[in-house]
Amino acid sequence: MKKEILYRVLGVSMIQKDLFLAMKRTSWMIIQLLYLLVMGFVLAVAIVAWDSDISNGSSLWSTADTATVVSTYLFCQVLVICVIFPFLAGSSISRERSEKTWSLLKTTAMTPGELIRGKYFALVSQCLYVMLLTAPLLVMTTLLGGVSLGAVIWEYLLHICLVAWICAVGVLSSALARKGVGAILGTPLFFFFPMMFVIALAGETYLGNQSMLLGQIEQFFTLDALAGFISVSAFVLSGVAALVGAIHLISPVNSLRSLPTRFGIFALYFYASAAFLYYVNSNIPSWFDYYWVVAMFVGGAGLPLLRIAGGEPQVPLSVRQFGRDHPFPARMLAMFLPGGLRNLLFCFLILCLFIPLGLVEIEPSTARSANLDVSRVEADVAFSQGLYFSVLFWVAAVLSFAWFLGQCGCSSILSASVAFTVHLIALLAMTVLSVRFDYFWPVFSPNFAMISTPFNLFQILGSSSARSFQRGFEAYFESSIRMDTLFNLLQIGVFTGLGCFVSLRNKKPLLSLESESDAGLLLDLPAEIADVSPVTDLKNQKPDLQEETK
């Protein structure tokens, strides 16, 4: 039993097979040879340096020499890791596909998770083996002094982390590729920019500064702990997400395939929001500029969600998925599955990430000169803050509209396009009317003012520089009721209600009391499959041969 658990958790049978096959491959011999060449090169450099020291009459071996050798070696190791290992990882699954063994593996007792874990650990083991080939020599070098053995070991661990990340992303790249050619083309695409960055950083650190990467990272953490935390967590999360994504890519269950994508989208927005909050807030001193920038950011970043909101209804949200018989992570992940009301709720969940951007406290005194009326400035800030939330509600209203269209049967692209175009036309119409009739200010006609929040934003922000807009700005500013927000809230309610009505009418309920699967959350069946009984009498379904042969 213990053995079975071990095999299940680590994918041991896959590790054994992959390592065994790898040892027999020519490419494996080439990789080992390359590594030995790297070490030989480093040692040659060391010998050259040694000779020059002797000719200068200095000591036989200086500590500076050791540091140079170790730095050069570590840089070369990073170079090899970044250049060779992505290709090793990128072909792991595509090789099985091209050798026609993949379908055989998928019909064994190994689960998709076990297959990916086995592939991953086999890859990491291969890379570690290659890295550790030369490690004893490096340890001997450090014994000559000048470099701390502990520092080298920590640096090795950092390189191992890089290898672990490369293998995770490589497995994802390989799972994505249907054919071997796709894997070869996809691997550089996945790795080009991050690897170039790593090589540049390693070159600068090891060769330029003669220091360790870990030291650089520590320094970065000391200077900016939050930025360090965001970077490291993004690194770890992207590796984990890559593995989860690979598992779901090879899984035959439809709804699960969207899970890593949605999780990735959420993580992307989370990091964008966090980065925006952290960097923009600290770098934009003026409250006026801040709210302008964040409002534009939310407007721009929210629109790509239209396609998710307007997606096909697919599977209703099962209420039982939130029951206590499901594990807590499964209940949390239920929101990340596609279909029905979840499409809209997922978009709203992402919009919630933007709320902190509007809650940032801006110091009015630093934004304006001392002789300005502070209460007026504070009111300006409050107004702008409200305007930001108006934009947030506007995005939510457009998303609701797109979701409603999706429930009506429109495709995701059509829903997104129509929802956006309708609002764009409203905005343009408002602009034309405002220009044509000077008296036609939105502020005097709240029903028009409510239609297009972005228009209001442009107009109000523009009023500070263009005098002709001053009247509108003042009047709007003085109004105590934010009619546009109310209108947008109303839109959200109406379109959500209409969407629910349409989906019920189309017999595609948004919520279901039925459990989507006996196996729990991770099997999310289309309703028509779950409804069909296997004991249906076939007699009525037999084709009439006489008819058919005619």
Add this chain to the structure above:
Amino acid sequence: MSLSSAILQVRNLSVSFGKLKAVDNISFDVNRGVIHGFIGPNGAGKTTTIRVISTLQVPDSGGVWVGGMNVLTHPNEIRSKLGYMPDHVGVYSGLSVLEYLDFFALARRIFGSKKQSVISDVVELTGLGDLLDREVESLSKGMRQRLCLAQTLLHEPDLLILDEPASGLDPRARIEFRELILELRRLGKTVFLSSHILSELSPICDSVSIIETGNIVAHGPLEEIQDRMSKGVTSFEVTLLKDPNEDVEALLSQLPSLSLKMIQGRKFRFEWNGEVEGVAKVWELLSVNGFVISSISKKEDDLENIFMSLTTGEVQ
């Protein structure tokens, strides 16, 4: 669990690839312990159906039950009851036959002494005993097919899904493979196999499904299909002892149920529209008129004829 005698139940199965409807609302059953042929031209939807049955493909609608379990809700349980052999057998270059079987045994959670005994059993059944140390890559196509069949048998599945197992095999390998399949039926396995080579299937299949452009055009036991195809008309071939001096055609035209199809020397073929027992009238008529019948045999449509009658050759 279903108490039905059917081990495989396919209901209203549809699979699309973009706009192409590869499988269009098909339903059929396969009973336990039979060899079931799944026949169709290229692009008919055979492999797509097989992939759904083998838990490799999710259908758009409908379902497949193996031993009463839905392939979508219980894929792992079904994999333990099902052995799948794809149309293109993949092998790991670098592994020997024994290593290959050892890996698949571990992949199917068979450990220790049980693993050894299972491997030796399947090796004996498939006749791979002399090749255990040979590299898989160096095996002939026939032997690779045997090896792949061996790995599908490791976990003692009830249902074997074989996708074009005889394609690319020489005549000897084909006959040997056919014998192997018959042996599996004797061992109580259900074999679901697709093939283009209809002459290979007709002597071994208990039942067939014929699929074309994603639709099942015929399904059931082979005899039943033959009967249905004949539409009450039975063909007979008669051989006379001597060349007929008189006009047999004119003589036989007295029988309204008889339709003469061919006369060639001492042989002639006719179709009888009615009860088979009524053919005795032919015997009687010929005897009265001095003809001595050497032999009379009933001619049935073979699988190739049925296939040609039922399919149009249309491709998607």
